[in-house]
Amino acid sequence: MMNLETLHYPTMSSDSLNWQDFDASGLRFAVVVARFNSAITEKLLEGAEEALTKAGAAQHEVYRVPGAFELPLAAKMLANTHRYHGVIALGAVIRGGTPHFDYVAGETARGLQDAALETGVPVAFGVLTTDTIAQAESRAGGADGNKGFDAAMTAIEMARFAFRVAD
Ligand code: INI
Secondary structure, three states: OOOHHHOOOOOOOHHHOOHHHHOOOOOEEEEEEEOOOHHHHHHHHHHHHHHHHHOOOOEEEEEEEOOHHHHHHHHHHHHHOOOOOEEEEEEEEEOOOOOHHHHHHHHHHHHHHHHHHHHOOOEEEEEEEEOOHHHHHHOEEEOOEEHHHHHHHHHHHHHHHHHHHHO
16 A cells, blocks of 8 residues: 555544555445536546555446436445445535525435445545535645545545444
């Protein structure tokens, strides 16, 4: 595994991180990506794959669904196969002029949490919910990092957490 301390990983304070928690060797992941706002979500996928590769994940498989609203069911189906130690859900919900945003963003978040809690398989929430495209771009490999990368790191940490609890 490469030295992950050199990576830009802004989600948490590096002071409190135990870098051994991010060794993904032997671990398998499913990445499910929404096609809606694909210019953004494909960047999130690049970030997630960078994290998985650098952390030494044994395998990952990429699946695509139409939009963020479809992520929870896909994540639950993938978790239920028990082929994966974690599922990484990637999407971008960008506010328009109608309440549609609130339904899609809210149900996606709730559904992904339900998928994790109902299956016991970690599901990482790599879904951007922003007011503007510029805010999304900034979080998909721009000035604010790459939330796909962060989501993959979270899935790795939670997969290892599951092993520790089961031990
Ligand atoms: N899906 C997204 O992933 N992002 C969005 O911003 C979005 N907006 O704004 O509508 C969106 N809508 C589609 C939705 O996810 C479903 O695919 C669709 O409603 C069919 O179920």
